[in-house]
Amino acid sequence: MRRRDLLKAIGASVLQFVFRPAFALPFGLKRAVTRPRPSDPLWPSAASWAKLKAAVGGNLLQPRALFADCQTDTNSQACAEVRKNIRNPFYIGDQPAGTEVSGWLDAWSPAPSAYAVAARNAADVAAAINFARENNLRLVVKGGGHSYLGTSNAPDSLLVWTRAMNKVTLHDAFVAQVCKANTAPVPAVTAEAGAMWIDLYHAVTTEAGRYVQGGGCTTVGVAGLIQSGGFGSFSKGFGTAAAGLLEAEVVTADGRIRIANACTNADLFWAIKGGGGGSFGVVTKVTLRTHELPEFFGYVGGRIKAQSDDAFKQLIERFISFYRENLFNSHWGEQASFGPDNTLRLSMGCQGLDNQQVVNLWKPFFDSVKDSKDFVASDLEAGAGRSRHYWDVVDRKRRGNDSMISDSRPGAPAIHGYWSGDQGQVGAFLHGYDSLWLPASLLEKDQQPRLVDAMFAASRHKKFEMHFNKGIAGAPPAAIAATKDTATNPAVVDAFVLVIIADGGFPAYPGLARSGTETSNNPAILAAARNNKTKIDLAAAELRKIAPNAGSYVSESNYFNASWQQAYWGTNYSKLRAIKKTYDPEGLFFVHHGVGSEDWSPDGFTRAVKGS
Numbered sequence: 289m290r291r292r293d294l295l296k297a298i299g300a301s302v303l304q305f306v307f308r309p310a311f312a313l314p315f316g317l318k319r320a321v322t323r324p325r326p327s328d329p330l331w332p333s334a335a336s337w338a339k340l341k342a343a344v345g346g347n348l349l350q351p352r353a354l355f356a357d358c359q360t361d362t363n364s365q366a367c368a369e370v371r372k373n374i375r376n377p378f379y380i381g382d383q384p385a386g387t388e389v390s391g392w393l394d395a396w397s398p399a400p401s402a403y404a405v406a407a408r409n410a411a412d413v414a415a416a417i418n419f420a421r422e423n424n425l426r427l428v429v430k431g432g433g434h435s436y437l438g439t440s441n442a443p444d445s446l447l448v449w450t451r452a453m454n455k456v457t458l459h460d461a462f463v464a465q466v467c468k469a470n471t472a473p474v475p476a477v478t479a480e481a482g483a484m485w486i487d488l489y490h491a492v493t494t495e496a497g498r499y500v501q502g503g504g505c506t507t508v509g510v511a512g513l514i515q516s517g518g519f520g521s522f523s524k525g526f527g528t529a530a531a532g533l534l535e536a537e538v539v540t541a542d543g544r545i546r547i548a549n550a551c552t553n554a555d556l557f558w559a560i561k562g563g564g565g566g567s568f569g570v571v572t573k574v575t576l577r578t579h580e581l582p583e584f585f586g587y588v589g590g591r592i593k594a595q596s597d598d599a600f601k602q603l604i605e606r607f608i609s610f611y612r613e614n615l616f617n618s619h620w621g622e623q624a625s626f627g628p629d630n631t632l633r634l635s636m637g638c639q640g641l642d643n644q645q646v647v648n649l650w651k652p653f654f655d656s657v658k659d660s661k662d663f664v665a666s667d668l669e670a671g672a673g674r675s676r677h678y679w680d681v682v683d684r685k686r687r688g689n690d691s692m693i694s695d696s697r698p699g700a701p702a703i704h705g706y707w708s709g710d711q712g713q714v715g716a717f718l719h720g721y722d723s724l725w726l727p728a729s730l731l732e733k734d735q736q737p738r739l740v741d742a743m744f745a746a747s748r749h750k751k752f753e754m755h756f757n758k759g760i761a762g763a764p765p766a767a768i769a770a771t772k773d774t775a776t777n778p779a780v781v782d783a784f785v786l787v788i789i790a791d792g793g794f795p796a797y798p799g800l801a802r803s804g805t806e807t808s809n810n811p812a813i814l815a816a817a818r819n820n821k822t823k824i825d826l827a828a829a830e831l832r833k834i835a836p837n838a839g840s841y842v843s844e845s846n847y848f849n850a851s852w853q854q855a856y857w858g859t860n861y862s863k864l865r866a867i868k869k870t871y872d873p874e875g876l877f878f879v880h881h882g883v884g885s886e887d888w889s890p891d892g893f894t895r896a897v898k899g900s
């Protein structure tokens with residue numbers, strides 16, 4: 289009998305925890321509780337794992353690192369396969385150890401779980417949760433695998449992986465359960481947690497001619513995005529993705545499969561609308577409101593390079609004034625970026641305006657820069673097209689439009705595509721990242737000079753992007769009201785923009801040897817990466833001068849943000865903490881900088897217990 293089996297046989301389960309004070313305990317906390325790792329005596333026996341495997345229909349895996357095969361034999365076919373596909377986000381998402389980004393400097397590095405339940409339904413999820421709770425295991429949850437903060441992977445953990453749960457169903461008249469008596473039916477879409485946004489866009493827009501508010505990146509998972517709050521290109525018109533949630537099925541830490549909506553488990557329902565993924569339970573199904581599809585979606589792109597620092601400042605001034613007068617409304621979202629090369633890059637999107645309206649709107653701004661010797665403009669374009677085929681990968685291909693890239697693997701669904709603009713992020717290794725919501729009050733005439741000065745100062749350090757669709761000020765009242773009724777930092781509805789400052793390098797998955805780009809063992813590359821991070825921090829600091837205590841978007845934020853509770857959730861944090869205690873009193877669900885994570889060591893393995 290092995291040592292851990294022996295311990296079990298003699299009733300060691302009453303020990304419950306291995307005491308190992310592995311980190312400095314906060315004041316008032318006296319004892320630590322540690323979760324077992326595979327080498328520990330209290331790790332479940334092979335027989336226990338076999339039982340779990342039977343309970344989940346055989347769908348228990350032992351994931352291997354993405355590049356494990358390359359470490360054993362670089363010439364193997366398996367190694368060639370992963371190398372060929374590593375810039376394909378669909379391929380990465382299909383791997384149990386896949387993470388969309390390949391890590392973050394000095395923060396985290398991808399690590400496979402010890403075991404993964406490839407869940408097919410809520411019962412599988414409940415079996416995994418019960419097993420993790422009974423064995424005191426570190427649990428992680430993964431859907432689309434797009435966490436920048438690395439919160440869907442952890443070594444020595446049990447993973448609940450929802451990828452195979454991806455059914456999408458449309459409703460003409462949906463009424464949330466229990467609400468039946470007093471609620472009017474609405475058109476809606478139900479998706480299982482592992483579905484990606486492209487699956488919903490195909491069903492809702494391409495096939496049914498309606499609109500659902502989801503994320504911009506088509507390969508993000510639905511449940512992960514909704515629990516982030518979640519923004520798409522047209523969120524200025526419809527609010528966050530969480531704002532459209534009507535109902536969810538959630539398996540909580542006690543293994544119960546619950547329905548959460550405005551009428552039942554309403555506190556849990558509110559918490560999963562922006563309270564952060566992997567913290568309150570495993571969401572197995574979501575139902576979202578659908579909207580009438582705007583007839584047109586539009587696009588504005590191009591680059592404007594100023595010929596001097598003074599001219600660049602003037603350009604920022606002109607753009608902000610133009611934005612305030614013409615674009616600060618429910619139509620306009622997406623991005624403008626400003627960099628140390630004195631260049632403004634436009635990549636903006638709109639909904640509800642036709643081609644002529646878009647062209648006319650931008651003409652004065654474009655003319656003013658084209659007519660000036662202070663600026664060199666290139667590739668300026670503005671226009672709009674019918675929205676029905678916006679996410680139609682097949683139609684884009686037929687028209688020779690290359691803005692979407694298909695999943696290139698043989699047999700892949702033809703409807704699966706991702707924006708070519710997202711390609712750079714696939715597999716990227718992050719050097720630094722920060723985001724901050726800027727209040728709309730900065731757009732007031734008398735405040736614009738402060739805003740312009742801060743933008744110019746930030747741009748001296750690092751290129752920053754203004755994501756106008758990720759600040760909800762300017763949206764219609766219904767979108768604002770629905771977004772207010774979520775757990776996201778209330779600052780989101782007062783903000784006209786989320787500024788994102790981020791940079792990184794080529795893929796650096798463990799085991800992927802790339803000469804000159806592998807940051808882990810090349811001091812020169814490491815130094816450059818740290819320098820990059822410093823510039824990001826300096827740029828963010830310039831903007832914080834005009835928005836002290838600015839909120840930050842939980843899923844697109846700084847891993848090292850020391851005041852994350854306030855930044856992500858603001859005044860909502862204490863309520864979220866209370867809800868966490870109700871549904872997960874023992875802290876089974878842990879993610880870095882998630883609600884309640886302050887009770888745990890940074891790796892989520894050691895919990896401080898009060899008193900004893």
Ligand SMILES: Cc1cc2nc3c(=O)[nH]c(=O)nc-3n(C[C@H](O)[C@H](O)[C@H](O)COP(=O)(O)OP(=O)(O)OC[C@H]3O[C@@H](n4cnc5c(N)ncnc54)[C@H](O)[C@@H]3O)c2cc1C
Pocket residue numbers: 388389428429430431432433434435436439440450481503504505507508509510511512513515516517518519520564565566567569570571572710713714843844879
């Ligand atoms: C390339 C890229 C583009 C992005 N674009 C956008 C964008 O356009 N708009 C935007 O708002 N955000 C965007 N994000 C951020 C993204 O929305 C969030 O990181 C989101 O949480 C990812 O969800 P996921 O399921 O794909 O990722 P995962 O890494 O699988 O999950 C993210 C978090 O949610 C948890 N989680 C996942 N599924 C469940 C579930 N079923 N139940 C409980 N917890 C769960 C995980 O534990 C993890 O903590 C982008 C990220 C990347 C990497």
